Amino acid sequence: MAAQTLFRFAAPQTFYPLAGRLAWLAAGSAVVLAAIGLWIGLVIAPTDAQQGEAYRIIFVHVPAAWMSMLIYLVMAGWAAVGLVFNARLASTLARALAPTGALMTFLALWTGALWGKPTWGTWWVWDARLTSELMLLFLYLGFLALHGAIEDPRRADRAAALLALVGVVNVPIIYFSVIWWNTLHQGASVSLTRAPSMATTMLAGMLVMALAFWMYTIAVTLWRARLLVLEREAHAPWAQRARKALAGKGEGAGPGMGSKLGPSVGEAMR
Amino acid sequence: MNGLTWETLSAWLAMGGYGLYVWGSLGMCAAVFACELLSLRAQRHALANVDAEAAGGAAQTPARRPVLTQQEQDA
Numbered sequence: 001m002a003a004q005t006l007f008r009f010a011a012p013q014t015f016y017p018l019a020g021r022l023a024w025l026a027a028g029s030a031v032v033l034a035a036i037g038l039w040i041g042l043v044i045a046p047t048d049a050q051q052g053e054a055y056r057i058i059f060v061h062v063p064a065a066w067m068s069m070l071i072y073l074v075m076a077g078w079a080a081v082g083l084v085f086n087a088r089l090a091s092t093l094a095r096a097l098a099p100t101g102a103l104m105t106f107l108a109l110w111t112g113a114l115w116g117k118p119t120w121g122t123w124w125v126w127d128a129r130l131t132s133e134l135m136l137l138f139l140y141l142g143f144l145a146l147h148g149a150i151e152d153p154r155r156a157d158r159a160a161a162l163l164a165l166v167g168v169v170n171v172p173i174i175y176f177s178v179i180w181w182n183t184l185h186q187g188a189s190v191s192l193t194r195a196p197s198m199a200t201t202m203l204a205g206m207l208v209m210a211l212a213f214w215m216y217t218i219a220v221t222l223w224r225a226r227l228l229v230l231e232r233e234a235h236a237p238w239a240q241r242a243r244k245a246l247a248g249k250g251e252g253a254g255p256g257m258g259s260k261l262g263p264s265v266g267e268a269m270r
Numbered sequence: 271m272n273g274l275t276w277e278t279l280s281a282w283l284a285m286g287g288y289g290l291y292v293w294g295s296l297g298m299c300a301a302v303f304a305c306e307l308l309s310l311r312a313q314r315h316a317l318a319n320v321d322a323e324a325a326g327g328a329a330q331t332p333a334r335r336p337v338l339t340q341q342e343q344d345a
Binding site: 042 | 292
């Protein structure tokens with residue numbers, strides 16, 4: 001049964017080794033996609049007729065901005081699942097997504113500023129798109145601060161989940177801000193309902209880079225979730241063994257390079 | 271025409287006068303991702319060191335002692 005499979009993977013000791021393998025798969029994909037995307041974007045794609053070479057910031061700006069919004073929605077979704085079904089792993093995933101979401105938001109703002117200066121003549125303007133994206137950064141930081149301020153992890157999960165859910169309204173505001181208000185920020189170049197208003201090579205580079213950012217996010221989120229699981233399941237024998245395996249790894253091991261330790265359900269359930 | 275946009279390496283680096291903006295964007299992305307990966311690695315080592323210390327072994331760094339959970343205190 002699909003539902004039973006789902007519940008099986010909701011068990012931390014099943015999730016832990018699986019997440020380790022998936023993370024490396026995602027990380028490998030991210031490296032390959034980024035190499036292809038950067039080659040298309042920085043070497044092959046033609047110069048833009050209006051903006052010259054400055055437009056090439058698009059190859060990191062748009063992926064970062066998309067991820068900043070997407071991560072928030074996924075984070076709020078897992079937080080809601082954790083809240084409603086009292087599922088620890090869902091809450092842990094929400095917590096694991098938040099730092100990467102904050103970083104993506106920061107990158108969207110940073111690259112936006114560096115793009116705004118040569119094209120608009122200013123680093124920053126308080127228009128709807130930029131201001132709502134800045135609010136997104138504060139929502140991520142607020143989520144992390146609130147979670148960190150409450151000692152009991154489950155209470156922290158619940159409080160932070162409420163904050164995340166209230167903040168969801170901000171995401172459509174960011175997305176539609178360029179339509180609802182007269183902003184300095186340009187409208188969407190890519191949408192599901194009409195043909196993209198950019199050259200095919202440029203579009204290809206942007207989409208490949210977006211996929212690379214997506215894979216990177218999956219990899220670091222799973223690595224962080226694994227560490228959070230080990231911390232939070234510290235009482236479980238399987239987690240203690242997994243931590244010993246971590247300690248045994250050499251300095252050269254990559255982030256989150258964990259044991260291939262299989263689950264020991266009997267022991268974990270005691 | 272070899273299909274590439276750029277004729278020389280210096281022209282590529284200059285980015286038509288927008289080099290600071292383009293490389294400043296890409297460089298910050300690379301720096302942020304590198305910091306995140308290093309931070310995860312540091313957290314993993316900290317977690318491993320806590321165990322080494324708790325087991326009575328010589329830890330590399332004076333890591334925090336783990337806060338005992340209720341189950342551990344009961345045990």
